[in-house]
Amino acid sequence: MTGYRPSYPRVFLTFARNSLVRDMSFRTNFILQCISTISWTVMNIGFYLIIFQYTDSIGKGTGWGRDEFFVFLATTWIINSLVQTFFMPNAQQFSELIRSGNLDFALLKPIDTQFVISFPRVDWAALSNLVMGLVLLGYSLYQLTTRETNPLIIDWRALLMYPFYIVCGTIIMYSVMITLASTSVWLGRNQTLYNFWFYITNFSRYPMEIYKFGWGMALYVLFTLVIPVLLVVNIPARIMAKPLDTMQAEYWRLAGFSILATLCCLTLSRKIFVRALKSYRSASS
Amino acid sequence: MPMALIELNNLKKTYRVYQKKEGLRASIKGLFKRTYKEVQAVRGIDLSVEQGEFVAFLGPNGAGKTTTLKLLSGVIHPTSGTASVMGHIPWQRENDYRRRFALVMGQKNQLWWDLPAQESFRLHQQIYGIEPNAFQQTLDELTDLLGLRELLSQPVRELSLGERMKMELTAALLHSPEVLFLDEPTIGLDVVAQHNIQQFLKYYQEKRKITILLTSHYMKDVAALCKRVVIIANGQIQYDGSLSGIIDETTNRKLVTLQFADPIDDALLASLKRFGDIVQHEEPRVKLGVTRDDVPAMLTAILDSYDIDDLIVEEPPLEEVIADVFVRVTESSDEQSPETEPQ
Numbered sequence: 001m002t003g004y005r006p007s008y009p010r011v012f013l014t015f016a017r018n019s020l021v022r023d024m025s026f027r028t029n030f031i032l033q034c035i036s037t038i039s040w041t042v043m044n045i046g047f048y049l050i051i052f053q054y055t056d057s058i059g060k061g062t063g064w065g066r067d068e069f070f071v072f073l074a075t076t077w078i079i080n081s082l083v084q085t086f087f088m089p090n091a092q093q094f095s096e097l098i099r100s101g102n103l104d105f106a107l108l109k110p111i112d113t114q115f116v117i118s119f120p121r122v123d124w125a126a127l128s129n130l131v132m133g134l135v136l137l138g139y140s141l142y143q144l145t146t147r148e149t150n151p152l153i154i155d156w157r158a159l160l161m162y163p164f165y166i167v168c169g170t171i172i173m174y175s176v177m178i179t180l181a182s183t184s185v186w187l188g189r190n191q192t193l194y195n196f197w198f199y200i201t202n203f204s205r206y207p208m209e210i211y212k213f214g215w216g217m218a219l220y221v222l223f224t225l226v227i228p229v230l231l232v233v234n235i236p237a238r239i240m241a242k243p244l245d246t247m248q249a250e251y252w253r254l255a256g257f258s259i260l261a262t263l264c265c266l267t268l269s270r271k272i273f274v275r276a277l278k279s280y281r282s283a284s285s
Numbered sequence: 286m287p288m289a290l291i292e293l294n295n296l297k298k299t300y301r302v303y304q305k306k307e308g309l310r311a312s313i314k315g316l317f318k319r320t321y322k323e324v325q326a327v328r329g330i331d332l333s334v335e336q337g338e339f340v341a342f343l344g345p346n347g348a349g350k351t352t353t354l355k356l357l358s359g360v361i362h363p364t365s366g367t368a369s370v371m372g373h374i375p376w377q378r379e380n381d382y383r384r385r386f387a388l389v390m391g392q393k394n395q396l397w398w399d400l401p402a403q404e405s406f407r408l409h410q411q412i413y414g415i416e417p418n419a420f421q422q423t424l425d426e427l428t429d430l431l432g433l434r435e436l437l438s439q440p441v442r443e444l445s446l447g448e449r450m451k452m453e454l455t456a457a458l459l460h461s462p463e464v465l466f467l468d469e470p471t472i473g474l475d476v477v478a479q480h481n482i483q484q485f486l487k488y489y490q491e492k493r494k495i496t497i498l499l500t501s502h503y504m505k506d507v508a509a510l511c512k513r514v515v516i517i518a519n520g521q522i523q524y525d526g527s528l529s530g531i532i533d534e535t536t537n538r539k540l541v542t543l544q545f546a547d548p549i550d551d552a553l554l555a556s557l558k559r560f561g562d563i564v565q566h567e568e569p570r571v572k573l574g575v576t577r578d579d580v581p582a583m584l585t586a587i588l589d590s591y592d593i594d595d596l597i598v599e600e601p602p603l604e605e606v607i608a609d610v611f612v613r614v615t616e617s618s619d620e621q622s623p624e625t626e627p628q
Contacts, residue, residue, distance in 0.1 A: 005380075011411045018408065022399045025440070104360045105395035110383035111412050281300065282360050 006111050012119050019122040033125035041077060041132040048073065062209040063242055067143040069207070071241035074137035076205045076233045079166060081129030083173045089121040091177040092193055098184040098276075101283030114273050118178065137240075144241070155244045162240045165255070168262040169232035175265035176200070176227065182269075182276035204229040207237075224254070228261040288369065289333035290496055291357070291464070296366035298327040298352050298520075326352040328520035329366065334498065339490050341511035342500040345611045349520040350500040351390075354466045357498070358388040370464060384413060386464040387457035391472035394453055396441045402452040403437045406459060413460040420459065427455045430485055447478030454482070458489070467499040471506055483509045504604050516607070518614040528603070536606050537577045540599050541584075544570045546592035553591075560587070569594070574601070 023030045048069065051058075058064040064072065094117050097103040106116050144152040180193055203223050208230045211220035223230040235258045238251055304320045305312070327349040334340055342350040355361045357368060359375035359382070368375055373382035396405040410420045428434045431451040436444060444452065450470060457465070467486075471479040487510055490497055501507055507514060508528060516524040516531070524531060541561070545553075549571060557563065560583045561575035575583055580598060587593065600606075 006412050006414050011408070014408050014411055018397060018400055018404050021404065022397070025399060102393055102395075104355070104358075104388070104390070104393060107360050107378065108358060108383055108388055109412050110380040113378075116412075278362060280361065282355050 008111075008115060011111065011115075015120050016122045019120075020124055023124050030125050034128040037126065037128045038132060041129060041136075044073070045070075045136070058207055059209045062207060064207045064209070067140045067147070068241040070136055070140035071144070072207060072233065072237040073205075074133045074140060075166070075237040075240065076201075077129050077133035077136065079169045079173065079233060079236075080201065081126050081133060082166070082170045083177070084126035084129065085123050087118065087170075087174045087177055088126070088197070089123045090118050091181040093121060094118075094178070094181045095184040095189075095191075095193060098181075098280065099189055099283065101281075103280060104282055107277070107280070113277060114178070114270065118174070141240070152241075152243060158239050158244055161255075162236050165236035165239065165258065168258055169236060171262050172228055172232050172265050173200075175269035176229070179269045179272050182273050185276040185279050185281075200227075200229050204232050204234075208234045228258070228265070231258045231261060288372070290336040290338075290371060291332070291334040291498075292367075292369045293330050293332040293353075293357075294367045296327055296330045296353070296356060296368055297325070297364045298349075298356060298361065299364045300324045300326055325520050327356070327363075330517070330520075330522055332515065332522065332525070334496060336496055337494045338513060339497045339511050340499070340513045340515060341507040342498065342515050342517055343507065343607060344500075344517040345615065348518045350517050351468050352520075353517065354388065354468050354498065354500065358386065358466055359383070360388075384460060385462060386466065387460070387462040388466045389453055389457045389468065389470055391450065391469035394441075394449065396449070396452055396456060398442050399440055401438045402433075402441055402444075402456070405441075405456060406437075409456055409459050415460055423459055423461060424455070427458055430488065431455060431481070447474050447481070450474060450478070450482065451485075454485070461493070463495055465495055465497045467497060467501075469501055470499070471501060471503055479503065479505065486510055504607070508603070516610060518611055523610065523614050531610070532600050532603070532606050535610050536601060538574050538601055539577050539580050540564065540572055540597075540601055541575050541580065542570055542572045542597040542599075543587065543591075543593055544595040546594050 048066075052066045052069075056065060058069055094103075097106065097117075103117075106113055109116055141152070141154070145154065177193065177197070180196055203219065208220065208224070211217070211223075211230075220230070231254060235251075235255050238247065239255070300323070301321050302324055303315075304322050305315060326347075330349075330353060342353065344350050352361070356363050357370055357375050359378045362376045371382065371385055373379055373385075375382065396402050397408075406424060409415070410417075415423070428437065431454065433448070433451055433455065436448055436452070441449060441452065454470065470486075471482055474482070483506055486497070486499075489495075490510075497510075499506065499511065512527060514524070514526065514528050514531060515522055524534065526534070543557075546569075549566065549568060554563065554566065554571070557571060557573060560579065561573045563571060564574050565572040584596070584598075
């Protein structure tokens, strides 16, 4: 038995399967969740359609016209849905496990504790957002490539880089979340997770160009270099929505930095997680 | 010198807790200036347990029993001291160690609440890497012994407390641990369920020769299962030995019950008081607590002067003796060292 390593993919599949069985046993809840998610996306589109009644693009000369911006929006939904499906319920659960002392069982398992904390729950209903995101992405790309003036030609490099940067963005979001949840060990309780998610996504869901003026620069620097959430959606969306040849040097640098930021976030969050486990006190008996 | 299977040396665990004062005003003050106190949950425990032993930890609430088990299972880190279980340092949380033991807590559950226990078991199979055949065999054996077969496909939330506890035990034993830590596994269970679990543990331990540390407040659990008892109070070991030894070592009282042929009057009661204290008076019987060495002389004197129909000399009940120990230990430690020192 010694030296045996559990198969992480198989354990993950079992987690996903168990979550699905669980979600299915509360069928109505599941359906309601899907409906509410989809209605939210529909309202979101409606809202931006209204905005585009008043303007042709988000920011002057930024190139974020209606269809380009809908690629951006689709990217936001895709990343959000990935985070909400795989990580949100777990980060929240983690915080609760710390408070209630039920983290004990995770610590007993002969498997990486961060893995067993990060993946046990999959919120399948949140995937409906992913579907909506893909539909919107397909539709706006179709619009962009078939328009009469200056149609977009999709570069094969963009097709490879887009999913790659989606994954990077998801990892950054995950790292921020697991770090926040870990602080529950020291704070006893940390219910800022949802609030924080709301604040952060509020900033990250617009093209970064809009922050590049006067005092907006402060936000731009903070959310690009310190907590790099602006990169999360902006990099993949920029790569997909506009021709790669026209991408400015600054964007290429940011894309490179994005990879570095992903690695740093992941490493740092892992360090904080491990530190947190050391200080875990296991509440009650 | 060969090491015992489980070795603890001067193990200590101190918690720093925020001292919350009563009332809103104090709570607001607490936002700015916090006072902490140190709680010494475990204050230097030395213990060694050999392979195949079934040891009970007894002690009042907050004595440090659960903390000790948590230290041994690596859930928390000690403040100082050393421990080794099967050659591993528990709080290093090595996978090789974690595959070889299990912890069951009566107050916490690890099974997925909304799913049948079967699904959680399958997850365990994968996490512990149990071979499918071995897994099925162990599962069959455990479910038969505990009578769980029909309940496997029922969501855990629909099980009774007793059934759930049995499922928790099953989950913990699927990977055939060599060492088992049980923290109040029978808490809140009815007499039948308690008995079932006792029987199961006894059978399983004898068959598999595994090492078990158990904490419980039910003396019946302890009497049925453990040859060795460790009394922990105030974070220290107060007694370590056999169950019957507790009585020999900690009390020199015997209970003498006398059944009189004639009605018992006040004068008789008063004269009995010189032999010991009257524990119970219920016509036609009187129960006296008497110092062990005085018993023969007392019996001679009483048989000479009264008409006695029947008499019983017995040890005081275990619960009482242990409760006395708890009270004594708590009182003496209150005098010696205050439990908390402000920081």
